[in-house]
Amino acid sequence: MGGAGGAIETMELTRMQTEETSDQAKIRELDAFIQSLGLDGRDAAGRRAVLIQILHRAQGLFGWLPEEVQKHISAKLDLHVSEVYGVVSFYHFFKTKPSGRHVIDFCTGTACFVRGIGKVIEQVEAQTGTKLGETSGDGRFTLGSLRCVGACSLAPVLQVDGKTYGRVTPEQVEAILAEYK
Amino acid sequence: MPLVNIIIDGVKTQVSSDSTILDAARKVNINIPTLCHLELHNKETVNRVASCRICVVEVEGRRNLAPACSTKVQNGMVIRTHSPRVIKSRRVLMQLLLSNHPKDCLNCYASGNCDLQTLSNDMHTDSNRFEGAHSDFMVETSSESIVRDLNKCIRCRRCETACNDMQTVGVLSGVGRGFDMVVGPAFHAPLEKTQCVFCGQCVKVCPTGALMGKSHVEEVWNAINDPEKVVVVQTAPAVRAALGEEFGMEPGKCVTGRMVTGLRRLGFNHVFDTNFAADLTIVEEATEFIHRLKHGGRLPMLTSCCPAWVKFFEHQFQDLLDVPSTCKSPHEMFGAITKTYWAEKMKIDPAKIVVVSIMPCLSKKYEASRKELSSSGHQDVDYVLSTRELGRMLREAGVDFQSLPDGEFDNPLGFSSGGADIFAVSGGVCEAALRMAAEVISGKELDSVDFEEVRGTKGLRHAHVEIAGMEVNVAIACGLGHARRLLEEVRAGKSHYHLIEIMACPGGCICGGGQPFVDSREEIEVMKKRAQAIYAEDAGKEIRSSHKNPYIQELYKEFLGEAYGEKAHKLLHTGYTSREKL
Amino acid sequence: MTKLATGVAFAEFADAVKAAEATAPKTRIFVGMSTCGVASGAGPVYDAIAAELAASGNPAIEVVRAGCVGLCYAEPTVEVQVPGRPVVTLGGVTPARGRELVKELAVAAEPAKPLSVGDAIFKKQLRIALRNCGRIDPEKIEDYIRNGGYVQLAKILDGMKPEEVIATVKASGLRGRGGAGFTTGLKWEYARAAAAAPKYIVCNADEGDPGAFMDRSVLEGDPHSVLEAMTVAGYAIGARYGYIYCRAEYPLAVKRLEVAIAQSRALGLLGENILGSGFAFDLEIKLGAGAFVCGEETALIHSIEGKRGEPTVKPPFPAESGLWGKSTTVNNVETLACIQPILEKGAAWFKAIGTPKCAGTKVFALAGDVKNVGLAEVPMGTTIREVLEEIGGGSRDGRPLKAVQTGGPSGGCIPAEKFDTPIEYDTLGALGSIMGSGGLIVMGQKTSMVKIAHYYMEFSCDESCGKCTPCRVGNRRLYEILERILAGKGKPEDLPKLEELGNVIKDTALCGLGQTSPNPVLSTLRWFRSEYEDCIKNGGVKPPVYTVNDKCIGCRACAKACPVQCIEGALKKKHVIDQSKCIHCGACETKCRFGAIDSE
Structure with missing residues (x-):
């Protein structure tokens, strides 16, 4: 009995350790990127000018922008954390919550609106039991929206993990979701 | 600047070409209403975000209405400040602001001091015209000093400007966007968890009740009414120069005697003076300064009586924790002495003593809660009330303040020198320290104790003082933005000062975050009047140097022993902690 | 590449590039590989063509990853430029068609099955800004x-x-x-x-x-x-x-x-x-x-x-x-x-194009209820109708168009009766809209203008920075009033309120976007007020009424899709919808592959 529990605990511990090290590696990579920007001797305005660029990079590495990462960036740039957060919270591209394994983004451009993206969203929400902007309980899907992706001829459009699906009907939703476990 | 000719509401006038329409209108006594606009300290701090749009006016030939606060005049401009188009727009804008504002003025701490309320009364507009979503924030009460009710926030950003531009504390930023945009700390953290120093400048500039001082009136009433407790009150030097304003008196009138009587009427058992402890602070601090001078200690030495300033460097200059004096602030020293020396003398169990501080400050509330400030074996200070809260208590108790007879502080903790009075103004602590240091170092009495060179209202000042042939460089900063500049010099090893006095609030404690509210346009004038009142108090004192206060001398003789000695260290000095930047 | 140190060096370089082309002219196959092309499957098409070319070893033909020619409706598109001949456009190209194309070009001077409508679309156009789009390799x-x-x-x-x-x-x-x-x-x-x-x-x-x-x-x-x-x-x-x-x-x-x-x-x-x-x-x-x-x-x-x-x-x-x-x-x-x-x-030359007040051309992005979704660059002064009908090909369902939104969320809806207006900054302004960046969202008869206004206000609320009162709170209130109207809780006095509020936002918002954000509401109120009035009177937007037209082949697909079984009709016979049971869900219309369901 104790053995099984112990094994699970060990697995959990290993998982945490690997996560830890992978986070540290990401921080190191982020630091190397910041280093490459050559910020020495720059004034606050000069350091601020690369903030959004660094946030993009950090989100690319972590998938989102955890508080600790925002604090780290603020320390690196010697800007107040409130300022960094103010910027992060202003731009919709920056995510302050981790995403599920798969991210479904709906295009909310006008063409997609006119061509019925609303019904597709309803269908996906119903099938995943998740509201737009949230992550499903099992961590499988995060539902988000994108401003016009410019693929208006394919309207209505949704993207799963960056792959575009065009002329989507509510009936197709089940099959699309089934592609992503 | 060249002059331009303009016509406002039919009035022809000439104004400088760098004026805004708002400036020009004020010059001809036309009041254009404003909410977000803020100019402080001769425009050293300006909030010109032009976001509320209440000040819009009609400019002939312009397509849309112009915000008067941020539109420069041009030659030949014809401006109408209350045309039907303007009035209609302003009303709609006010209706919009009110549509997302709780209409519970009767419960609001800011009622009577609220720009939004005043303006809304003037317009007498339908506050329920637009229905819809409301902001829905929890009222944030994490700190001992400041309460944030963002449901009342009108997004004028004045607090943000005060926090970032004036104070460089950097806690507040615009957060989010659209209807949900609001001003707050990173990650919506409670203020308690941030690098907020509780200077209360944000509270002073907030045009509504979104930012308020936290009230401890109830706790103090309870203590007063508890027969088991001995409630001791102390009053900060700056309170007496402004309390009268709470009762409609002109700024610049010291009301020390009436304040003492008023406090007795409220039921405080003993009415003492923080000034007494200010003298004590000087003896300790000047001795520490002389010690550092003589023994190659860390210089410059920075004063440490402002808790907002102390918290500021604990967060933002963690590498400089050894620079400030280790002296506790006067009211904390007072608490420690009251619960030891005075308790022994009076044979009162210190556990039964409740020390209440009346302060011009909101940060003192937080300071009183700092766990390490309990060298007496009890929390040195129990409650802190701001000047505004005292005014409220007196009004609630029906005290007719203006007609009160003068009273006298109780002794031994009620007597003070002129050096203590000037703690209230920027430069005062430095001057009081110099009064003592000069005499101790030179061994001679000063001809004049007035160090005029360290006085003034400017945010950053410096002076050279000669003491016994030694050149002493002093600097004075009020406002944390100015303080930061001095600290960066220290950090860079470029500071040539020996002594630096820092007060978090522009003007010093007389304009603290707990003082009676003042129209921002009159701030500088009021600051000057309050300062004059303080200097008059000082000049009127027989004893003007702290170390000559006979009660202080008795305190050392009977109880503390040597200044800056072992017992003094235990009771009157403290240390600093490095704190997270957030 | 070597740095060109002088103007002369550049001239020599440019001459060399042109000379190479003159001595060995090539047939070029341009595969439209911009975002929407790639999303429509242009990648495999390019790969197929490239593989076929490699296999054939034909040096006279080159395949180019090009940008977009703007015929979004026909993606993936491929254009063929045979030296000395006009460009031929192909639409809906598959990898198989791509391989075929290479074989065709080896023997014929022109590919078969060109996109017939391509020509008509290009005739009205004058490509200045888009001159190179789709016709060069943007990475060379x-x-x-x-x-x-x-x-x-x-x-x-x-x-x-x-x-x-x-x-x-x-x-x-x-x-x-x-x-x-x-x-x-x-x-x-x-x-x-x-x-x-x-x-x-x-x-x-x-x-x-x-x-x-x-x-x-x-x-x-x-x-x-x-x-x-x-x-x-x-x-x-x-x-x-x-x-x-x-x-x-x-x-x-x-x-x-x-x-x-x-x-x-x-x-x-x-x-x-x-x-x-x-x-x-x-x-x-x-x-x-x-x-x-x-x-x-x-x-x-x-x-x-x-x-x-x-x-x-x-x-x-x-x-x-x-x-x-x-x-x-x-x-x-x-x-x-x-x-x-x-x-x-x-x-x-530029000044002579377009109109006296507006020289040159403007690129428009056609989207919505229009047949030919895509980009069109036309001289200023071209009428709205020419763009929508001649280039856009009119509505998808063949019925007259209802309106067009120009200028995106900052613009306004222009009704069909104004479609003969020549497009210029001022003329669109006079209609309560703006030129904006050139988006043209076309609306057919089915589109509810109140819903369109509601959509744009939602966008403006979402995208408001929140700084100034009129945009932050005012737009939100506009949106909420529209929401109430759509939910059937509108009151007649809401309409003047919308107008008053919209005009105050226009007059007082801080930035250009804020000042134009009420345009969709104000313009739809101006041109389609009756739709608002109907909405208020009828307790919301009338649900669409679905009917079966003569295109019905009687396949039963719609009947199976109908959640309330209100579609009657035998196999291979025209079906009928029982209006008394219909819940207006639109499942039948979505399911039908023959365009046999009309909605009103």
Whole structure:
């Protein structure tokens, strides 16, 4: 009995350790990127000018922008954390919550609106039991929206993990979701 | 600047070409209403975000209405400040602001001091015209000093400007966007968890009740009414120069005697003076300064009586924790002495003593809660009330303040020198320290104790003082933005000062975050009047140097022993902690 | 690539590029590989063609990853340029068709089955900004140079005065294509006159209007035209540094810009001492992060500075005080794309196109209920009808169109009866709309105008920066009133309230976007008031009524899809919908593959 529990605990511990090290590696990579920007001797305005660029990079590495990462960036740039957060919270591209394994983004451009993206969203929400902007309980899907992706001829459009699906009907939703476990 | 000719509401006038329409209108006594606009300290701090749009006016030939606060005049401009188009727009804008504002003025701490309320009364507009979503924030009460009710926030950003531009504390930023945009700390953290120093400048500039001082009136009433407790009150030097304003008196009138009587009427058992402890602070601090001078200690030495300033460097200059004096602030020293020396003398169990501080400050509330400030074996200070809260208590108790007879502080903790009075103004602590240091170092009495060179209202000042042939460089900063500049010099090893006095609030404690509210346009004038009142108090004192206060001398003789000695260290000095930047 | 140190070296390089083409002309197959092309499957088509070419070993045919020709409805598209013959466009190309095409071209001079409608669409068009899109490989600087690229820059650096460049641009009558239509030459003149250095030039590539994608097409299909124009602008106004502020949603555009910048630097067309002229200019890309408001120039500037993209009051205009308080000129992508042709063909040539007040062409992005979704570049003064019907091919269901929204969320809805209006900045303004960036969202008879207004207000609320009261709270209230009306809780007095509030927002909002944000509500109220009144009277938008038309083949698909089994009809017989049971869900219409369900 104790053995099984112990094994699970060990697995959990290993998982945490690997996560830890992978986070540290990401921080190191982020630091190397910041280093490459050559910020020495720059004034606050000069350091601020690369903030959004660094946030993009950090989100690319972590998938989102955890508080600790925002604090780290603020320390690196010697800007107040409130300022960094103010910027992060202003731009919709920056995510302050981790995403599920798969991210479904709906295009909310006008063409997609006119061509019925609303019904597709309803269908996906119903099938995943998740509201737009949230992550499903099992961590499988995060539902988000994108401003016009410019693929208006394919309207209505949704993207799963960056792959575009065009002329989507509510009936197709089940099959699309089934592609992503 | 060249002059331009303009016509406002039919009035022809000439104004400088760098004026805004708002400036020009004020010059001809036309009041254009404003909410977000803020100019402080001769425009050293300006909030010109032009976001509320209440000040819009009609400019002939312009397509849309112009915000008067941020539109420069041009030659030949014809401006109408209350045309039907303007009035209609302003009303709609006010209706919009009110549509997302709780209409519970009767419960609001800011009622009577609220720009939004005043303006809304003037317009007498339908506050329920637009229905819809409301902001829905929890009222944030994490700190001992400041309460944030963002449901009342009108997004004028004045607090943000005060926090970032004036104070460089950097806690507040615009957060989010659209209807949900609001001003707050990173990650919506409670203020308690941030690098907020509780200077209360944000509270002073907030045009509504979104930012308020936290009230401890109830706790103090309870203590007063508890027969088991001995409630001791102390009053900060700056309170007496402004309390009268709470009762409609002109700024610049010291009301020390009436304040003492008023406090007795409220039921405080003993009415003492923080000034007494200010003298004590000087003896300790000047001795520490002389010690550092003589023994190659860390210089410059920075004063440490402002808790907002102390918290500021604990967060933002963690590498400089050894620079400030280790002296506790006067009211904390007072608490420690009251619960030891005075308790022994009076044979009162210190556990039964409740020390209440009346302060011009909101940060003192937080300071009183700092766990390490309990060298007496009890929390040195129990409650802190701001000047505004005292005014409220007196009004609630029906005290007719203006007609009160003068009273006298109780002794031994009620007597003070002129050096203590000037703690209230920027430069005062430095001057009081110099009064003592000069005499101790030179061994001679000063001809004049007035160090005029360290006085003034400017945010950053410096002076050279000669003491016994030694050149002493002093600097004075009020406002944390100015303080930061001095600290960066220290950090860079470029500071040539020996002594630096820092007060978090522009003007010093007389304009603290707990003082009676003042129209921002009159701030500088009021600051000057309050300062004059303080200097008059000082000049009127027989004893003007702290170390000559006979009660202080008795305190050392009977109880503390040597200044800056072992017992003094235990009771009157403290240390600093490095704190997270957030 | 070697750096071209002088103007002469550049001329030799350009000549060599052209000579190579003249001696060995090639048949080129352009595969439209912009974002929507790739999303429609252009990648496998390209691969198939390339594989077939490799297998055939035919050196006279070349396949090119090109940008977008704008025929979005027909993606994936392929264009074939046989030397000496007009370009032929193919639509809906599959990998198999691609392989076939290579075989055909080996024996025939023209491919079979060209897109018939392509010609009609192109006839009305005049491609200036889009001149190279789809016709060059955007990742090859030689392709751009072969089409006359960088020749104008070289010429200018060879002795033209900045003032002369500005005079030419001014004389051309070019106006900003980003929205407000300010005269570009004048903007440059102000910037030139601004005192202190440094100065900056910024390309606004933050194309945020939903349904507008012309800037993306230029960036993806012809990035060098933007780089050359920015360098020219830098020379004209005295700026040594530029920024391209591009949406993060356009990764392909960013990649192609990066490639283009690297190539220009390598050839010495960017950097120190360009072509030995002593003039230095360089630029970098700044990524947006998902904020529509950053299309407003002061907000865009704050965003480049690394701040929240909140607009500030103008004046001061960026030309006077922009990036870090320095003089900054902000031009939009399409505007910049017109610079090279103006310099090449002269101000008079450009001025003669379009109308006296609005010279040149405008690119429109057609989307919505229109047959031919895509990009169209037409001379200013072309009527709305010509664009929608002749190029757009009219509505999908063949019925008359109802309205068109121009200018995105800042624009207004123009009703069909005004479709004969020639398109100009002022004429659209008079109709309560704006030119904006050129998005044309077409609405058919089924579209509820109240819903359209509601959609745009939702967008404006979502994208409001929240700084000023009228936009932050006012737009929210507009949106909520519309929501109540749609939910059947509207009151007659809501309509004057909408108008009053909308007009106050127009009159008092801080930035251009705020000031125009009520346009969709105000314009639909102006032209389609009865729809609002009906909505209030009927307790909401009337649900669509579905009927079966004669196209029905009786396949039973709709009957099976109907959740309430209200569709009757035998197999292979026309079906009937029982209106008393219908719940108006639209499942039948979605399911039907024959267009046999009408909705009203």
